[in-house]
Amino acid sequence: MPSQPLSLALVQMASTPGWQPNRSTVQAVLAEHTQPEDLAVFPECVLCLGRGRTVRETARTAAETVADLGSLCAQAERAAVFGGVPVREDDGVRNSSLFFSSTGKLLGRYDKMHLFRLDPDGPGGIDESRVYAAGTEPVVIDHNGWRIGLSICYDLRFPELFRAWGPVDLALCTAAFTAGTGLAHWEVLLRARAIENQCYVAAVGQCGMNAETSIEHFGHSLLADPWGQVRAQAGEGEGVLRVSLDPDRLHDVRTRLPALQHRVL
Template sequence: MKIAAIQMRSGLDPEENLAQLEPMLIEAAQSGAEYVLTPEVSLIFPENREQLRSVAAPFEGHPQLARISSLAREHGIFVHVGSLPIPLEDGRFANRSVLFSKDGAQLALYDKIHLFDADISGLNAYRESATYRAGEQAVVAPLGRFTLGLSICYDMRFPRLYNSLANSGATLMAVPAAFTVPTGEAHWHVLLRARAIETGSYVIAAAQGGAHPNGRSTYGHSLAVDPWGRVVAELAHDRPGVLLAEIDPAAVAEARARIPALVNARDFAPADLQG
């Protein structure tokens, strides 16, 4: 199966972002990809909460999602919108992935579970939970001969999620992201390779890259990792582009047979300080 990750440099205008995305979706389809993943915040990368509130559209009848659904149907491909902000009734937003099937129907939805709330020395406190509401449900979806496990960006730091996805049948993990440059240089490759190795799964990661209109800079380097932890394809830069990779379910079966970590895992009691 051929899959694709689209690397973007999304801005503040959803229609401009869609105009950037559409030709790359078509390029991926014409190159033979059956499944295409876009990055986190593909359709709007907000400058601040107020700008997000002024632009984010309701989920029902969402105009850009409607166009992407049409593209999935027109080209007969799975299209996975890595994420977009969806207004909720409590004034916050869901950071939501949307997977479209080859006929353009919504096949799966996933709201990002892990939100980045941190106090960083020398910087202001970052509270993603002030803007977004965390999801509560892990999600897997059928994808031809594969089963897709859904996640978003910061989720990749929590191996228990991927273990749960693998034990629910996932053989391909999707990681749309908007990683900062310093954390990308330090952690991007090693975290994605670790998630592949420990679950014996393929990982496809679609990234934002470059300097964005909102003032953020993101790392890029969209990549695909095989179940043995090898990077099999990478856009080794931060420019927009299309990454293609071939994946084979036999490689998942082989990796899990060689290192049966999913089968060997056991529950255990937490550590208790002795003495």
């Protein structure tokens, strides 16, 4: 269990289809809207939010992507999670969450395992399997004494992923929830994952209407504590939500209600 607080900067964005404009936004946020102690967390599709063809054309190799984003972190001297970047592999494009130290070192990569599908044959339908290849392995990162599990958007609906991590102190969910699914399910799913796993859940989302897809994104990035209480929540627009995670809260909840010790499956 961690002994020191963890500071997060949850960066709610309205990303565009173009890599370079989004990269410039990321660079400015790291320099101007975060503190040295922060772990900056950016949403899914942070560097490219658009149609499937745009995503496939924008995708870069892992080496190119790591070099580019690592240099941003090193320059700003900030640790950061880029919560969903298109990475080109031999077998297709992966939707990858990349976790960097403040020196620009890649600490871990998680490829989204559950690919979203919503009315795929209808007008405005979504089928991520037409764009991405699914990941296969859960990923947990140790950062400043905190065990942090990585998830991306639709993963939130699959509690078995969260349990596959083993005990974690923080679950990160980087997302691009639609306004409709977000209004119905966002907060209740995040609070449920926090309650089930007796950990903090920090979720950061895309917001606004995307010009290329005409999809409206939900925003409302939030932090839920291990008791399932919402400690902080953003609105519908772009911004940075800074939050501090108290390790004593983890200890108190797990001591009062030792549910993790009572698992039989």
